[in-house]
Amino acid sequence: MECCGIDVFGASRVIESPLDAVVSPLRRTRYSTVGRTLLGTRLSRVVLNRCLQTDFALWRASTIGQGRRRARAKPHVVLRSALPGHRKVGGIVAANRLFSLNGESALVTGGGTGIGAAISRLFLHMGAQVTIASRRESKLEAFRNSVPQHASFLHAVPGDVAVDSERIVATAVAAMGSISILVNNASTSVGKPMRDMTGAEWQTVYTTNLEAAFRLCQSALPSLEANRGCILHISSASAVAGDYDDAAYVSSKSGLEGFSRHLAVELAADGVRSNVIRPGLINTEAFADYPDEFFESQIPLIPLGRLGSPEDVAYAALYLCSREAAFVTGAVLTVDGGETRI
Numbered sequence: 001m002e003c004c005g006i007d008v009f010g011a012s013r014v015i016e017s018p019l020d021a022v023v024s025p026l027r028r029t030r031y032s033t034v035g036r037t038l039l040g041t042r043l044s045r046v047v048l049n050r051c052l053q054t055d056f057a058l059w060r061a062s063t064i065g066q067g068r069r070r071a072r073a074k075p076h077v078v079l080r081s082a083l084p085g086h087r088k089v090g091g092i093v094a095a096n097r098l099f100s101l102n103g104e105s106a107l108v109t110g111g112g113t114g115i116g117a118a119i120s121r122l123f124l125h126m127g128a129q130v131t132i133a134s135r136r137e138s139k140l141e142a143f144r145n146s147v148p149q150h151a152s153f154l155h156a157v158p159g160d161v162a163v164d165s166e167r168i169v170a171t172a173v174a175a176m177g178s179i180s181i182l183v184n185n186a187s188t189s190v191g192k193p194m195r196d197m198t199g200a201e202w203q204t205v206y207t208t209n210l211e212a213a214f215r216l217c218q219s220a221l222p223s224l225e226a227n228r229g230c231i232l233h234i235s236s237a238s239a240v241a242g243d244y245d246d247a248a249y250v251s252s253k254s255g256l257e258g259f260s261r262h263l264a265v266e267l268a269a270d271g272v273r274s275n276v277i278r279p280g281l282i283n284t285e286a287f288a289d290y291p292d293e294f295f296e297s298q299i300p301l302i303p304l305g306r307l308g309s310p311e312d313v314a315y316a317a318l319y320l321c322s323r324e325a326a327f328v329t330g331a332v333l334t335v336d337g338g339e340t341r342i
Contacts, residue, residue, distance in 0.1 A: 099322040102127035105176040105227075106321070107169065109161050109216065110186030112139030114284035115234060118310030119183055119317045124150040126318060128181070131155040131172035161186045162207045165215035172220075179220045180227035181321045184213040184256070185234040189249035197248065205248035210255045217263065221272075228271030230321050230329075233260045234313070237280040237336045257332060264330030273329035275320045280336020283307040303338035 106123050110116040111132025120130050124147060132154070134140050140156040147154060155175040159168045172179055188208045190201045217224075217231060224231065238244035239253040256276070263274035281298055299305060316335050319325055334340060 097126070099318050099324055100127055101181075101318075101322065104128040104180045104321075105131075105172075105178050106181035106183060107131045107133065107172040107179050107216075107220065108183040108185055109133045109168070109212075111183075112136065112143045112156075114286065115279065115282060115310045115313045116183070116185040117143055118314035119185065120154075121147060122311070122314040122318055123181075123321075124153055129153045129155070129176045131157055131175055131179075133157045133159055133161065133168045133172075133186070135160045160208075161212035161216065162204070165212050166219045169216060169219035169223075173223055178227055179223040180229035181232070182216060182220050182224060182229070183232045183234070183317065183321070184216055186212065187234070187236075187249070187253075190246050192246055194247040197246065202248045205246075206252050206255075209249065209252035210259065213256055213259060221267075224272050225267075225270045230273040230275070230325075231260070231263060232317055232320055233257070233274070233276045235276050235278045235332070237278055237334065237340045239278060241340050260332075261330050268329060273325070275325075275328060275330070276332040277313055277316050277320065278332050278334045278336070278340075279308060279313050280334070280339045281307055282310060282313060282335075284310055301339055302336070303341075306337065308335060308337060 101123055104123075104127070106120075106128045108116050108120045108123070108130060109132075111120040111130070112134035116132065116134075120132050120143065123130050130150075130153060132140060132143060134156075135158070137158045140158060144151065144154060144156060155172065157168050157171045157175075159171075161168065169179070186208065188205055190197055190205055192201070213233060223229070233256050235257050236245065236249070236253045238250045239257055242250055244250070257278075260274045260276045263272075267274060281302065287294075295307065299307065313335050316333050320328060320331070320333060
């Protein structure tokens with residue numbers, strides 16, 4: 001929408017702009033009031049008849065340039081929505097970095113290595129407090145040593161999500177004060193054909209990959225609701241391709257995606273979002289001992305012609321867990337270089 005040669009657009013935050021808060025909030029305020037009082041001019045009839053049905057904070061640049069032509073060229077007025085999809089409703093705009101996680105508290109399971117470590121490192125860099133959970137204390141310590149500049153924002157919880165989900169959540173809340181972002185990343189597989197798999201092995205995979213996600217979400221829900229937070233599940237391209245990994249792993253990841261879709265609907269009224277990332281072949285420590293022939297056979301199947309990196313997934317996670325994705329829930333973001341093309 002444009003009024004008086006000045007662009008007006010909705011945004012979840014103001015980025016790198018020298019803006020001044022001129023009024024906050026405006027409840028059920030007509031644009032005519034905004035226009036006549038703050039912009040000092042008359043708006044079009046269409047705008048006059050529109051009514052804001054929620055609170056907004058109106059932001060305006062200190063100067064808007066000289067002349068109508070210059071004002072048209074640059075957006076100077078921003079309406080920052082305080083809709084229920086936004087965490088910290090009505091808060092002051094941070095106005096410093098796109099995708100900032102300042103003030104957020106994230107729990108990342110399997111956060112000591114691979115994709116989980118990349119997500120944890122990026123979240124720390126973007127300003128979040130982060131609690132990482134892992135079965136292997138040595139991996140937690142190694143990760144802590146790799147980010148000494150973020151030591152005061154990093155917390156580590158040794159534990160197996162298959163049996164310690166409730167304790168992991170309680171420890172994270174005690175360390176950070178709350179949880180506004182939950183990343184269900186920890187998973188396992190058997191690596192056997194279905195005919196050779198035992199019932200106990202099948203159940204182990206399901207307990208870690210799916211039941212633990214349920215228990216983590218349930219335990220963290222009060223905190224997530226209080227923060228109008230978000231849940232991110234790390235699935236796998238095998239959930240749709242079917243020809244990677246083993247039957248227990250593939251079916252548990254398919255179940256995780258269905259679980260996320262249901263949570264997106266069930267928790268929407270409480271302002272909690274749930275999304276999935278579906279990675280393809282990502283070059284993590286798990287592939288350290290694989291022969292070169294394996295990679296030579298796989299890369300031609302990937303249209304972008306390379307393996308993914310943990311950082312590729314981490315940047316997708318940053319978007320989905322940021323306020324910039326406040327209107328995204330129930331989604332699956334595939335990060336596989338185009339391999340599955342889904």
